[in-house]
Amino acid sequence: MAKLYEYQGKSILKKEKILTPHGILIRKPEEARYIRSEFPQGAVLKAQILSTGRGKEGGIRIALNPDEAYQIAKGLFGRVIKGNRVEEVLLEERLDIASEYFISITLSDEKKGPVLLFSLEGGVDIEELAEKETWKMKGIEIDYFNGPNEKEIEKALFEWRVTPAFVHKWLHLSKKLYHIFRTYEMTTLEINPLILTQKGDLIAGDCKATIDDYALFRHPELDMIDIPRDFGHPPTFLERVAWEVEKEDYRGTFYFTQLAEVEEGHGYVGFHGGGGGGTMACLDQLTQNGLKPACYCDTSGNPPASKIYRAIKIILSIPNIEGYLWIGDGVASQDLTHGARGLVKALREMRPRIPIIIRLVGNNDQKAREIVLKGIEDLGLRLKYYTEDKTTEFCIRRMKEMICPS
Amino acid sequence: MSILINRGTTVLVQGITGREGGERARLMKEYETRVVAGITPGKGGESVYGIPVYNTIREAMGSVGPIQVSVLFVPAPMVKRALIEAIEAGIDLVIVPTDRMPIHDVLEVLALARRKGTRIIGPNTLGVISPEECLVGMIGGSRESARRFFRKGPVGVMSRSGGMTTTISYLLTQKGIGQSTVVSIGGDSIVGSPFSDLLPLFEEDEETKCVALFGEIGTTQEERVADLMINRKFTKPLVAFIAGVSAKEGVRFSHSGAIVSGRGGTAKVKKEKLAEAGAIVIEQVTEFPDAISKILEKA
Numbered sequence: 001m002a003k004l005y006e007y008q009g010k011s012i013l014k015k016e017k018i019l020t021p022h023g024i025l026i027r028k029p030e031e032a033r034y035i036r037s038e039f040p041q042g043a044v045l046k047a048q049i050l051s052t053g054r055g056k057e058g059g060i061r062i063a064l065n066p067d068e069a070y071q072i073a074k075g076l077f078g079r080v081i082k083g084n085r086v087e088e089v090l091l092e093e094r095l096d097i098a099s100e101y102f103i104s105i106t107l108s109d110e111k112k113g114p115v116l117l118f119s120l121e122g123g124v125d126i127e128e129l130a131e132k133e134t135w136k137m138k139g140i141e142i143d144y145f146n147g148p149n150e151k152e153i154e155k156a157l158f159e160w161r162v163t164p165a166f167v168h169k170w171l172h173l174s175k176k177l178y179h180i181f182r183t184y185e186m187t188t189l190e191i192n193p194l195i196l197t198q199k200g201d202l203i204a205g206d207c208k209a210t211i212d213d214y215a216l217f218r219h220p221e222l223d224m225i226d227i228p229r230d231f232g233h234p235p236t237f238l239e240r241v242a243w244e245v246e247k248e249d250y251r252g253t254f255y256f257t258q259l260a261e262v263e264e265g266h267g268y269v270g271f272h273g274g275g276g277g278g279t280m281a282c283l284d285q286l287t288q289n290g291l292k293p294a295c296y297c298d299t300s301g302n303p304p305a306s307k308i309y310r311a312i313k314i315i316l317s318i319p320n321i322e323g324y325l326w327i328g329d330g331v332a333s334q335d336l337t338h339g340a341r342g343l344v345k346a347l348r349e350m351r352p353r354i355p356i357i358i359r360l361v362g363n364n365d366q367k368a369r370e371i372v373l374k375g376i377e378d379l380g381l382r383l384k385y386y387t388e389d390k391t392t393e394f395c396i397r398r399m400k401e402m403i404c405p406s
Numbered sequence: 407m408s409i410l411i412n413r414g415t416t417v418l419v420q421g422i423t424g425r426e427g428g429e430r431a432r433l434m435k436e437y438e439t440r441v442v443a444g445i446t447p448g449k450g451g452e453s454v455y456g457i458p459v460y461n462t463i464r465e466a467m468g469s470v471g472p473i474q475v476s477v478l479f480v481p482a483p484m485v486k487r488a489l490i491e492a493i494e495a496g497i498d499l500v501i502v503p504t505d506r507m508p509i510h511d512v513l514e515v516l517a518l519a520r521r522k523g524t525r526i527i528g529p530n531t532l533g534v535i536s537p538e539e540c541l542v543g544m545i546g547g548s549r550e551s552a553r554r555f556f557r558k559g560p561v562g563v564m565s566r567s568g569g570m571t572t573t574i575s576y577l578l579t580q581k582g583i584g585q586s587t588v589v590s591i592g593g594d595s596i597v598g599s600p601f602s603d604l605l606p607l608f609e610e611d612e613e614t615k616c617v618a619l620f621g622e623i624g625t626t627q628e629e630r631v632a633d634l635m636i637n638r639k640f641t642k643p644l645v646a647f648i649a650g651v652s653a654k655e656g657v658r659f660s661h662s663g664a665i666v667s668g669r670g671g672t673a674k675v676k677k678e679k680l681a682e683a684g685a686i687v688i689e690q691v692t693e694f695p696d697a698i699s700k701i702l703e704k705a
Contacts, residue, residue, distance in 0.1 A: 001662070051656070107509070109596050109625040109663070112516045144517035185510045187595075214482065214662070215508035230665055232656035253505070255660045276593050276660035277567020277622055281649040281691055283659075284673075288652075298660045300569065301505060363547050391692065 001187055002211040002228030005048045007090050009189075009207030011224075016180050018173070019203040023092040032073035032091065033066040039093050045072050046090040050234075051082035052208070059086070062094065083233050095203060100193035103173070104208075105142070105181045107188070114142040114181065116153070116174060120160050123193035123205070147178045169202055184222065185215035231257050238314050245310045252303025252334070254311050258295045262320045267403050268294040270315040274328035274339075274360070275300040282327050282392060289396045294321050302334040308342030316350050322403050324352065327392055328360045336360050336368035344375030347383075355402035356383040359395045408536035408587040409562070409607040409614070410499060410527075411475060415540050418466060418476040418497070419444045419457070420488045426544075427479030428454050434477075436549040437541040442470045445488075463495035477501040477533070477542050485529070486511040493524045501542050502528030502598070509662075512596055519598065526598025530661070532568030532590035537575075545572065545590060559584015561698055562608040564601055565620035566593050566627070566663065567649070574618055574694050581695040583702065586614040593661030595625060602630040605640040616643040616701045618694055619685075621676060623650030624663045628676040632683035643701045644685040645694060648673045 004012075010020045022039075025048070026032060035043040047059035054060060059081045063069035069091070079086050102122035108115045119137045138156040142148050150171055157167050173194075181189045186209055193205040211219070213228035227235045227243045235243070242256035255276075262268040271286060271293040273279025279298040286293050297315055299308050316324060326343070328336070339360065347356075360368055365387045372385055382402065386395060411417075417434065421427040422444025432455045435441050441457050443466040450461035460466040467473055476497045480488045485504045492500045493515070500519075507529040519526050527534060533543015537556035545568075546552030555576040563578075563585050565571040571590040578585065589604060591597055601619060608614045617640075621628040628648060634640045650659065650666070651673040658665040666672050681687045686697050 001658070107513075107596060109600065109627065110630060112520075112596055112598075113513055144513050182510065185508060187509060212509045214506045215510060217483070218508075230656060230658035232654055253660065257657060259654070259657075275567060275569030276664060277565065277570040277620060277649050278573065280622060280653065280659045280664065281567075281570070281647070284649060284652045285690065286652075296657075296659060300660075363551065393690075393692075 001230055002213050002216065002222075002225045003050045003230075004207075004209045004211065004225070005050065005088070006046065006207055007048060007088070008224050009209035010204060012180060012184060012209065013204050013207055016176065018176060018180075019201055020207075021092040021095060021203060021205070023090050026073065026089050026091055027087065029070055029073035029077050032063070032069040032089070035063060035069045035091060036066045039091065042094055043069060044092045044094055045069065045076060046092065047076050047079070047081055047086040048088040048090055049081055049084035049086060051084055054081050057081045085234065095195055095205070096198040097195050098198050099196040100205065101196065102192045103177065103194050104188065104190035104192070105177055105186075106190070108141075111141050113144050114178070116140045116142055116148050116178070118156075142178060148174045165200075173202055184209075185212045185219065186210060187212050229257070238317060242311070242314050245307065245314070249303075249307050252301040252307060253298060254303060254307055255298040256295060256311065256314060258318065259293050262294045262318060264320040266292060268292045268321050269323040269325050269399060269403070270294055270297075270318055270321045272297045272299070272312070272315055272324070272326040274298065274334070278328070285392060286325075286396055289393070289400065291325075291396055291400055294318050299339065300334060303338065305338045305341035305345070308339045309345045312343055312346035313350060316346065316352050321354065323354050323399050324356045325395065325399050326358045326360070327395055328362060334363060336362055336364050337371055340368035340371035340375075343372055347376050347379065347381060351379060352381070354382070355399065356381060357386070357395050357399050357402070358383065359386040359390065359392060361388050407611050407613045408539060409604070409611050410534055410587055410589065411536050411540040411542055413539040414440070415475055416440050416442045416471075416473050417540075417542055418442065418463065418473045419479065420463075420476055420492065421479035422446055422454050422457065422459055423449050423452065424479055430477075430479060430544055431455060431457055433546075433548060434541055437546070437552055439540045439542060442473060463491055463497070467495065473497060475499045475501065475542055478504060480504060482506045482508065486515060489515045489526070490518060493519050493522050496522075497524065499525045499527065501531060501533060502526060502592075503531055503533060503543050504528070505530050507594070509594070509596060512594070516596070516598055527589065528592040528598060530594045530597075531592040532571055534587065534589050536587045537585050543590070545588070555579060556588060557584040559586065560613060560615035560702065561585045562611070562614040562617040563588040564604055564617065565590055566622050566661065567620055568593070570620040570691065573691065574620060577692065577695050578618070578698065581699065583695060583698055586611060593663055595663040597663075600625075600627045600630070602627065602634055605631065605634055609640050609642060614642065615705055616645065616698060618698060619644060619646040620691070621646060621648045622661070622664050623648075623653050623659070623673050623676075624661075624665045624671045626671070629679050632679040632685070635683035635685065644680075645688060645697045645701070646680050646685045647688050647691055647694070648676045648680075
């Protein structure tokens with residue numbers, strides 16, 4: 001999925017005529033001094049990161065004058081909050097807050113459709129609220145074609161004894177949010193807090209939006225999205241290279257993410273699997289047996305040799321890895337000879353000195369083995385190749401022995 | 407018996423003149439699946455491996471008679487339209503191997519399918535096989551490998567991973583344990599037939615004595631299986647493996663459904679819930695044959 005930064009999400013809300021605070025994005029601490037002209041009443045400085053919970057870590061601060069704003073900004077830029085380095089800060093006007101609410105549209109795999117969630121208590125940890133004080137959270141199933149049902153929303157709001165004018169505004173907002181959710185093919189759209197000002201306006205205090213990466217091809221207007229993948233951290237150099245490979249080549253799947261900062265001498269291995277579930281199950285087995293995976297890499301869905309070759313080169317480029325392990329843990333329906341050719345080309349070019357273990361089982365596995373063993377016989381690599389003759393567990397243990405000879 | 411598909415099932419291939427569609431139609435036919443027609447708009451009148459091609463599903467039904475199942479070999483940007491055609495033509499079961507189908511297309515199609523009572527498997531499914539009777543999708547590969555991996559028997563198999571669907575079945579087959587029906591339900595975050603939709607079918611099926619399930623992090627699917635068991639809607643023995651115990655929150659592992667977000671969807675919670683509900687939760691995929699042998703011996 002493609003997560004949007006707060007300021008990106010808010011730009012969509014603004015375009016779709018939902019009220020947002022007046023704000024300016026800055027990329028340097030000096031720019032925080034803008035608040036003199038733009039925000040004479042002081043401003044809120046908000047670190048732009050993709051993880052939640054920045055408030056508790058000091059990622060949201062109030063500044064009353066330009067000097068204070070500059071000092072706060074200086075502290076924010078470059079700081080790492082929840083694993084994300086702050087490179088952008090949003091300056092926003094301070095609002096006269098009367099109340100804070102929570103509203104979101106998200107997908108329910110159980111209902112196989114969108115649901116509207118809201119609460120009259122916003123600005124707090126909503127997961128905690130949903131867990132501990134369930135009654136404070138309302139959930140309404142949304143009919144995909146007709147949108148949120150007005151009567152159900154009214155009924156939920158009635159319990160809270162709010163004014164008719166408020167109900168009207170809430171209904172209007174709910175429908176508008178659903179319109180945005182559908183138009184931009186989102187999987188989540190969350191406003192927390194949704195702020196009611198003293199003047200009686202409903203303003204989006206924050207915005208968390210996620211776009212379906214499978215639909216990006218038909219949304220050129222969302223070109224602000226960098227890499228539509230959930231890495232749990234900002235993309236690394238190799239993840240960027242990997243994404244370029246995947247973006248250009250639709251044949252089969254190539255999924256690559258780095259799992260750790262690899263330090264030398266800690267026994268990290270470049271891990272490569274085949275097929276979504278199997279690769280993850282194998283990753284579990286690796287960790288259970290005390291091997292440290294430097295990455296998760298899945299090539300499946302019958303990709304051509306050229307794509308697998310690039311994948312392997314990327315894995316072997318991770319600095320300080322001490323082994324390369326390619327385990328197609330399942331019975332592959334893809335033609336394994338493609339992978340074999342890609343492997344030979346990558347190994348011939350890179351000639352890695354680290355131990356290598358390959359275990360590929362499935363369609364054409366014997367032929368794949370021949371291709372690899374013949375293709376690299378003159379290289380003198382520390383490579384072991386298995387098929388069904390050895391279990392995954394055996395391969396993992398073998399890799400461990402090869403890395404740290406006892 | 408079996409669930410979803412059996413020897414008599416009539417199958418339609420949408421996108422049959424494409425590279426993948428044609429090849430898969432041939433392999434399904436070799437497995438003796440009754441592939442009665444193919445669809446490619448504008449290519450009506452042609453034939454692919456002896457299978458007649460029509461422009462529309464209604465036209466095909468007019469010619470060859472009732473069709474129960476359709477399988478789509480149509481690229482993601484076009485798959486919604488093909489699915490709507492299948493639903494509107496009154497096909498009972500539509501199997502969608504297409505990968506990367508936009509989720510809002512999935513939502514729209516599932517909303518429509520619900521109104522019309524159509525069952526959908528996928529998207530991003532490898533397919534369904536009732537061994538020695540009928541194969542629909544890409545599962546099994548060639549006829550030889552399909553015969554090597556699957557054999558008829560008492561175990562229902564369901565998996566969120568395509569590769570693991572085959573792997574688990576093959577592990578069972580090697581130990582002489584056959585399968586009633588094997589379903590790759592698809593790895594996406596929203597699928598047409600999650601585990602909890604299929605379990606009641608396995609419950610009713612007399613041939614199925616127990617079920618093997620491959621689950622993973624993300625979604626609420628495994629939790630709902632536990633609920634079904636607690637509510638006695640599913641009462642047969644169930645053996646489950648859940649992938650992703652080592653997964654970090656917020657990192658997606660290939661499948662769009664395989665991501666732990668916030669406090670929900672961890673492998674640990676899923677395993678605990680299933681165990682509490684009475685499922686046998688195993689730690690390695692290779693433990694499936696032994697766990698299932700024990701169940702079958704007792705039965």
